[in-house]
Amino acid sequence: MNGFTHAVTDQQELDEWRDALASLVANAGPERARQILDLLAEDASAAHIDWKPRHGTPYINSISVTQQPAFPGDLATEERLASLVRWNALAMVVRANQAYGELGGHIASYASAADLFEVGFNHFFRARNPGFGGDLVFYQPHSAPGIYARAFLEGRLSENDLSHYRQEIGGPAVGARGLSSYPHPWLMPDFWQFPTGSMGIGPISSIFQARFMRYLQHRGLQDTTDRHVWGVFGDGEMDEPESMSALTLAAREGLDNLTWVVNCNLQRLDGPVRGNGRIIDELEALFAGAGWNVIKLVWGSDWDALLANDTDGALVHTLSNTVDGQFQTFAAKDGAYNRAHFFGQSESLARLVEGMSDEQIDRLKRGGHDMVKIHAAYHAARRSKGKPTVILAQTKKGFGMGEAGQGKMTTHQQKKLDREALIAFRNRFQLPLTDEQAESLSFFKPAPDSLESRYLHQRRQALGGYVPSRGQTAAPVAVPAVSGYAGFATAADGKEMSTTMAFVRMLTHLLKDNALGPRIVPIVADEARTFGMANLFKQIGIYSSVGQRYEPEDIGSILSYREATDGQILEEGISEASAISSWVAAATSYSVHGLRMLPFYIYYSMFGFQRVGDLIWAAADQRARGFLLGATAGRTTLGGEGLQHQDGSSHLTAATVPNCRAYDPAFAGEFAVILDHGMRQMLEHDVDEFYYVTLMNENYPQPSLPDGVEAAIIKGMYRL
């Protein structure tokens, strides 16, 4: 008994129900069928029969052959291009390791993701250009070699650059760019937009970038309609808490400007990790449960005929009951083995492949290696309304690496291929290389007037230019004079207040400034009241994509809780990972949207560097600009709440981040100087740095600042 059939004693009764559904679909169409199924589900619930539909579906493609659109490109040329990119990526990593054994790098991840990327590059990933802000693409980090190899074919990187993979210091000395191991906007600021090397950070960042685009739109700051966020991630990467923690937010916010492609090669670094399970089923249930549109892209076109001939359901049954560890073994073995051990499991299965050679069985593609199926999935994702989409694409890790790596346990770390393996790879992908060229790992770039080159450029021109590409230009924003918003602090004259209170007062003033005010993005993780910011709820509103659909309990109060579509505060709830990702989206807006924004994320300082330090590090890598405010800092603050709220160490961590300017001001006037300086650096002088400033909770007398101490405060010490 498998998961998709039910125990029935009366076959005729079962057949009648199934026939009724089949005729409904045939005569009234799928929409009507969906309505009736919804109605029946409601009736079942009303009758308390304790049944609801499963989140799982059989292990086949969500998009049927008849729903699949015609492939809009020249498939043969695209496949040849993909083969060339594969080769150059492989050659780059193997050459680097031949030269320096310790350089590392990865081949197998890109080998499995190559077609997923190529369809994106040829048909979907749109570049920024003067009339359009461009799509945002998050690249799986270990696939970076493939992205460099494509940029080489596009003429954006040279052979010399490719020869300096992972050699950022040695490369420039001989006129080459050193190529960073993983996407890294600090090291390659005109190329990579988002750092993704630390797993989990790309996924959550992509959600908050998509949400921030909506925020800009709703607040009337920029038209972001039609721009899309794409993220290609690993199935193993989905284990990270950051990957999964904002899924419901993406669904709640109806982020149909977001598509994730999860490369399900069923392996991670050590092996399948959960080889007894089925990652695609697991992820389908999780994403569907969170409210995403789930598209399963499991099998390639050559399975269509097999599935059409699977009249007794044996094939679907077997596919739906094979665990990942076993699928990996099938991936690593040849056609004869698969005939014997997969199709040999029953007579029905064996019959399906009777007319096929072992070679043909060996070549049966998984969905994530079939450009026609990939295109159909991406096309459907772009048309999804009201929900983000995840495409669960089944691939083989190390696809095409044959004996040397395909489906092997050790393939993640495979960096060397011998002569035989290189020639086999050349043959497998019909590369125009002699034995000698294959063995010597020659890079190959088709001539500028070749069909391949012309096609490649034509496709990119149709999509607005080349990606990845990072922008840096955005008009400056004038910063008001410090005396206007912080005179009360610089000339405090012994008045008692906490530095937190002083910050909130300055923020409240700055929000009223015509030029700067709208660019400010206050961000909290359910702690605004703690820091005395409740007055801002009414003044500038809390951002909500749907406005306020309820009457707030405190509606009569002048400080009432106000949500609005053009609300300015981002209230992220109790998720520091979300709040910091939200901050990063605003803090990189100058580059991603060409619009300088100024985010202030205020939080208990213990829940910053200590809790989400890696996200802060990634913010630094992507040249974020904004303020992080570690409130309730210091060993004396909130003593009654115990050590959890007594931070004395966040500055130690902050000091390890090179482009983070960290300050621990004692007085409100000092804070004003730091705020003024930071705003001018980031908004006027275009400097890629961000500020971490700790704030105190205690009220104490604040002195007026002596004259002329500003520069010394910024340096870190002055005479009081």
Ligand SMILES: Cc1ncc(C[n+]2csc(CCOP(=O)(O)OP(=O)(O)O)c2C)c(N)n1
């Ligand atoms: C936070 C973090 N932990 C661990 C790693 C080390 N690491 C790099 S790749 C990898 C496996 C990735 O597997 P998967 O996401 O399935 O991608 P694949 O390469 O199989 O496509 C691991 C554990 C990392 N890069 N980041």
